[in-house]
Amino acid sequence: MTSDAASARPDPTAEVVDLCRDLLRIDTTNTGDNDTSVGERRAAEYVAEKLAEVGVESVLHESAPGRANVVARIPGTDPSRGALLVHGHLDVVPADADEWSVHPFSGELRDGYLWGRGAIDMKDFDAMVLAVVRHWQRTGVRPPRDIVLAYTADEEAGSDYGARFLVEHHRDLFDDCTEAIGEVGGFSYSVSDSQRLYLIETAEKGIDWLRLHAKGRPGHGSMMHDDNAVTALAEAVARIGRHRFPVVVTDTVRAFLTEVSDVLGIELDPDDPETAIAKLGPIANIIGATIRNTANPTRLDAGYKDNVIPGRATATIDCRSLPGQSELLERQLRELVGPDIAIEYVQRQPALETTFDGDLVEAMSAALRAEDPGARPVPYMLSGGTDAKAFSQLGIRCFGFAPLQLPADLNFSALFHGIDERVPVDGLQFGVRVLDRFLRTC
Numbered sequence: 001m002t003s004d005a006a007s008a009r010p011d012p013t014a015e016v017v018d019l020c021r022d023l024l025r026i027d028t029t030n031t032g033d034n035d036t037s038v039g040e041r042r043a044a045e046y047v048a049e050k051l052a053e054v055g056v057e058s059v060l061h062e063s064a065p066g067r068a069n070v071v072a073r074i075p076g077t078d079p080s081r082g083a084l085l086v087h088g089h090l091d092v093v094p095a096d097a098d099e100w101s102v103h104p105f106s107g108e109l110r111d112g113y114l115w116g117r118g119a120i121d122m123k124d125f126d127a128m129v130l131a132v133v134r135h136w137q138r139t140g141v142r143p144p145r146d147i148v149l150a151y152t153a154d155e156e157a158g159s160d161y162g163a164r165f166l167v168e169h170h171r172d173l174f175d176d177c178t179e180a181i182g183e184v185g186g187f188s189y190s191v192s193d194s195q196r197l198y199l200i201e202t203a204e205k206g207i208d209w210l211r212l213h214a215k216g217r218p219g220h221g222s223m224m225h226d227d228n229a230v231t232a233l234a235e236a237v238a239r240i241g242r243h244r245f246p247v248v249v250t251d252t253v254r255a256f257l258t259e260v261s262d263v264l265g266i267e268l269d270p271d272d273p274e275t276a277i278a279k280l281g282p283i284a285n286i287i288g289a290t291i292r293n294t295a296n297p298t299r300l301d302a303g304y305k306d307n308v309i310p311g312r313a314t315a316t317i318d319c320r321s322l323p324g325q326s327e328l329l330e331r332q333l334r335e336l337v338g339p340d341i342a343i344e345y346v347q348r349q350p351a352l353e354t355t356f357d358g359d360l361v362e363a364m365s366a367a368l369r370a371e372d373p374g375a376r377p378v379p380y381m382l383s384g385g386t387d388a389k390a391f392s393q394l395g396i397r398c399f400g401f402a403p404l405q406l407p408a409d410l411n412f413s414a415l416f417h418g419i420d421e422r423v424p425v426d427g428l429q430f431g432v433r434v435l436d437r438f439l440r441t442c
């Protein structure tokens, strides 16, 4: 190839910015309701078009009108090996433009950041993967084994129309996938100017969303009344909201805390991990949630008139269970709410945990170290849930690895679903370089 042709080729680290920006400008708000969720189909078509431009065929799988997923396969040099699944969701949580410094769907480039809902969750990674694949297609690079790309809908509302739909209705697409990477991992946490931890997700908590139902005797608000559903519900909600579940340190969290306390020079008391966790600054609230089951009341619903005592009242509790603890958590909750309140599960997905070892982990670590000599990869448990829950049901070993280098002073965890979500452009470009290296050696 002549040097002219080579220089006309877009550099993937430059192209990733345009791709991410384009994706941010497509409003893919997922409200949890098909009638008001928008844009996933447009985003899916955009991805399919960008893949088609470089000769990668993809298929759009629509689970309901407008709820679209895109899946493609990049053939590797060794077809006898199992494929690697690389997945990213295209939907985002809602954003209120009044609260933001820039319009949340403007994809504005300002102060070295790309701003917009989805900038770190997770159109950044969606764009990185596209940039790497487009670069490979243009330059004739083939991965060592098949790579399956899945861009999904509906991750932000439980994945029913996205990853779970694909797993239930198109599982043949993933038949030979043995491992997967997706959000939320591979990001940096600065220890000093020369040393950064990179948190690779090897575990995530289970989702146990439930509704409490209280029943009482309906009546007039002016009279004596001792069987009020609202009162009973409020008491149960308050008991749950104030409860602290016991500390349980799993293998992943123990490995994480050991590494972190070593590198930070913090004393780690195995009986009191909370003291060490409190010193972790911006990630303390994520890590702190991975040493116990949690239950946060999020919604209340009762009544229809100011002077009528309703016969029913309901509350939603967002619970997250440690690996293997979902049943235990249910028993703990039943004890807390007492016999008169009914518990209904609206979403129950298991926690995940895998080990931090093997060739794939080696490849991730090596790619990080090659781009950042001060990198120290560590396993960690995510307090939230991702599409990995659905894909792991197919026996796929899932990791959170969407590499990103972050400025030391950026409160990364606050940007997830937060106001002024943004991604540093140089961090995004770092991610492309790491991903390129990693996928060449996966």
Ligand SMILES: [Zn+2]
Binding pocket: 089, 121, 122, 155, 183
């Ligand atoms: Zn996400």
